[in-house]
Amino acid sequence: MxxxxxxxxxxxxxxxxxxxxxxxxNKGINNLVIVGIKTRGVYxxxxxADRLQQLxxxxxxxxxxxxxxxxxxxxxxxxxxxxxxxxxxKRVILVDxxxxxxxxxxxxxxxxxxxxxxxxxxxxxxxxxxHRELPIRADFVGKNIPTSASERIQVNVEEVDGYDSVEIE
Amino acid sequence: MTKRYLILEDGSIYEGEAFGAPATTFGEIFFHTxxxxxxxxxxxxxxHNQIVVFTVPTIGAAGINHRADEAIVPMVxxxxxxxxxxxSTNRLQTMSMHExxxxxxxxGISRLDTRALTRHLRETGAQKASIVDYxxxxxxxxxxxxxxxxxxxxxxxxxxxxxxxxxxxxIVVIDFGLKNGILRMLNDYDANVTVLxxxxxxxxxxxxxxxxxxxxxxPGDPSAVPEDxxxxxxxxxxxxxxxxxxxxxxxxxxxxxxEVEPMPVEHHGMNHPIREQITNQIMYATQAQGYQVxxxxxxxxxxxxxxxxxxxxxxxxxxHRNYPAFSVQFFPDTAPGPIEATQPFDDFMDMVxxxxxx
Numbered sequence: 001m002x003x004x005x006x007x008x009x010x011x012x013x014x015x016x017x018x019x020x021x022x023x024x025x026n027k028g029i030n031n032l033v034i035v036g037i038k039t040r041g042v043y044x045x046x047x048x049a050d051r052l053q054q055l056x057x058x059x060x061x062x063x064x065x066x067x068x069x070x071x072x073x074x075x076x077x078x079x080x081x082x083x084x085x086x087x088x089x090k091r092v093i094l095v096d097x098x099x100x101x102x103x104x105x106x107x108x109x110x111x112x113x114x115x116x117x118x119x120x121x122x123x124x125x126x127x128x129x130x131h132r133e134l135p136i137r138a139d140f141v142g143k144n145i146p147t148s149a150s151e152r153i154q155v156n157v158e159e160v161d162g163y164d165s166v167e168i169e
Numbered sequence: 170m171t172k173r174y175l176i177l178e179d180g181s182i183y184e185g186e187a188f189g190a191p192a193t194t195f196g197e198i199f200f201h202t203x204x205x206x207x208x209x210x211x212x213x214x215x216x217h218n219q220i221v222v223f224t225v226p227t228i229g230a231a232g233i234n235h236r237a238d239e240a241i242v243p244m245v246x247x248x249x250x251x252x253x254x255x256x257s258t259n260r261l262q263t264m265s266m267h268e269x270x271x272x273x274x275x276x277g278i279s280r281l282d283t284r285a286l287t288r289h290l291r292e293t294g295a296q297k298a299s300i301v302d303y304x305x306x307x308x309x310x311x312x313x314x315x316x317x318x319x320x321x322x323x324x325x326x327x328x329x330x331x332x333x334x335x336x337x338x339x340i341v342v343i344d345f346g347l348k349n350g351i352l353r354m355l356n357d358y359d360a361n362v363t364v365l366x367x368x369x370x371x372x373x374x375x376x377x378x379x380x381x382x383x384x385x386x387x388p389g390d391p392s393a394v395p396e397d398x399x400x401x402x403x404x405x406x407x408x409x410x411x412x413x414x415x416x417x418x419x420x421x422x423x424x425x426x427x428e429v430e431p432m433p434v435e436h437h438g439m440n441h442p443i444r445e446q447i448t449n450q451i452m453y454a455t456q457a458q459g460y461q462v463x464x465x466x467x468x469x470x471x472x473x474x475x476x477x478x479x480x481x482x483x484x485x486x487x488x489h490r491n492y493p494a495f496s497v498q499f500f501p502d503t504a505p506g507p508i509e510a511t512q513p514f515d516d517f518m519d520m521v522x523x524x525x526x527x
Contacts, residue, residue: 013512016447017519020488020495023473027491051447055473 002154006143006166011126014142015044018124019051021140026091029056031119033090035063035083037108043157044126045095061085065094070107080114088116093140097155099125102136127166129153173278174304175220175249178297178312181289182304185281188253189270195315196220196246198298200287202438203455206505207231207266210437211248211275212239214325214346215415215457217388218317220247220298224287230254232262233269239348239504243270244325244388247300248277249286276300291434295459321389322346322416326367333362338521341379343369345394345416346387350502354514355383368395371404381521382409386500387416391429391460399424406494410524412517413496419460421496422487427470428463432483435459439506441480443499451479454499454510461498462487486513493520 026032029052036045042064049060063085070078094108105123124140129147147153152169171187200222201210207228210221228250253266270277278300297315301308325346333352337359345367355362363377382405402424405411413421419429439455461483467474476486476497488495500506501513
């Protein structure tokens with residue numbers, strides 16, 4: 001049975017806090033680009049971009065990254081993904097829903113670098129559940145949720161799942 | 170019932186009936202539009218040396234209950250209301266409102282037209298007032314000779330440091346006039362709180378190794394606060410997560426070169442919608458505001474606006490662009506008031522706990 005551990009309200013507050021931290025760390029929003037990792041990272045990234053726009057009245061570009069062909073359990077050579085935003089010289093905030101082994105982020109960084117040379121890449125995740133297999137950490141974390149490897153963490157976003165929540169199973 | 174009179178500096182006279190203590194009193198008069206929370210309002214240090222007019226027609230029906238105290242004694246110098254409830258059936262009460270005011274020698278006056286008085290005060294703004302036995306020339310001479318102090322913070326701040334122990338984060342509260350609600354909220358997070366006097370030095374603060382700092386709610390005019398305090402805030406905000414409330418918000422703004430001005434009509438109540446800019450969500454909170462930050466001066470500062478009052482347009486929240494520091498003009502401690510506006514404490518404690526790795 002899935003158990004809700006972060007409700008919609010707490011999820012929204014976590015995104016609000018991450019947004020404030022992004023402003024604090026970047027000393028504003030100049031040159032900022034958000035890149036969401038498909039599927040849910042894109043929507044979470046869009047929520048952060050919406051918040052930045054509310055505060056600063058400036059539109060932040062949001063790109064979508066499909067990293068499936070860059071995965072290291074994929075034997076074929078990766079198929080380059082064209083990002084719809086320019087990341088050259090930009091401060092990129094890479095966004096995903098859950099940070100687990102770090103392999104998705106490794107793949108995302110490769111996919112990102114194939115599209116240009118960002119000035120900085122920061123990582124924002126809604127949930128960090130531990131169990132890293134690569135030396136990767138997030139700069140902005142919504143919620144640290146210690147888990148065992150046998151548990152499953154599911155992030156639901158309204159646009160895809162009809163409601164916002166984080167569940168553990 | 171004994172007749173008494175409320176007289177205003179501009180010559181107005183209002184006849185009413187005495188309750189509470191039979192003393193003669195002087196203070197600055199203001200009106201409060203809250204429907205609930207009369208005890209919290211009377212004991213809020215922000216109303217030190219003031220005479221409160223309640224616009225709600227009847228108060229006192231809940232009696233007095235020490236859990237609702239915002240200070241150990243009432244802070245107001247007088248209470249004006251249309252009617253004081255004669256009967257209270259609240260099982261939590263320890264005494265009636267009349268007994269409470271009598272015990273602390275605070276006079277009250279009732280059975281006068283508080284609607285007319287409120288409309289008058291809206292026109293004139295804050296002024297000096299007195300509750301007297303007879304409104305003769307002598308009474309007016311005394312009232313006009315009264316000089317209101319500009320040492321409100323000095324008078325309400327604790328003279329020495331004290332601890333409100335807990336097992337959680339180490340929080341330092343700088344007391345510019347501190348309502349209990351702020352300590353009550355910090356208790357909810359089991360914070361280990363040290364309250365320091367308003368004139369604490371940087372060393373005195375940093376020697377406590379704070380995980381977070383709260384600038385308390387005050388009474389009085391922010392421009393009357395010594396300049397050193399602004400320097401202290403400028404240094405502290407770089408070092409430690411910081412939350413300002415009420416006067417603390419105004420001082421945080423001034424420390425970051427945002428100007429603060431008196432409001433044309435002061436606002437004391439809990440019925441203004443406040444918008445959180447980042448989410449567009451609306452909340453209601455207790456507001457006790459005689460000053461506001463000057464909007465035009467924010468643009469060139471390192472602060473940005475987080476909350477806005479939708480009724481009068483005043484800025485209700487600011488945040489620093491580079492440091493973990495923010496402030497709210499309204500009272501997020503819910504004492505009294507709607508419980509939906511406590512988010513600033515959650516945000517502050519999140520900020521504190523993430524940095525201390527808890």
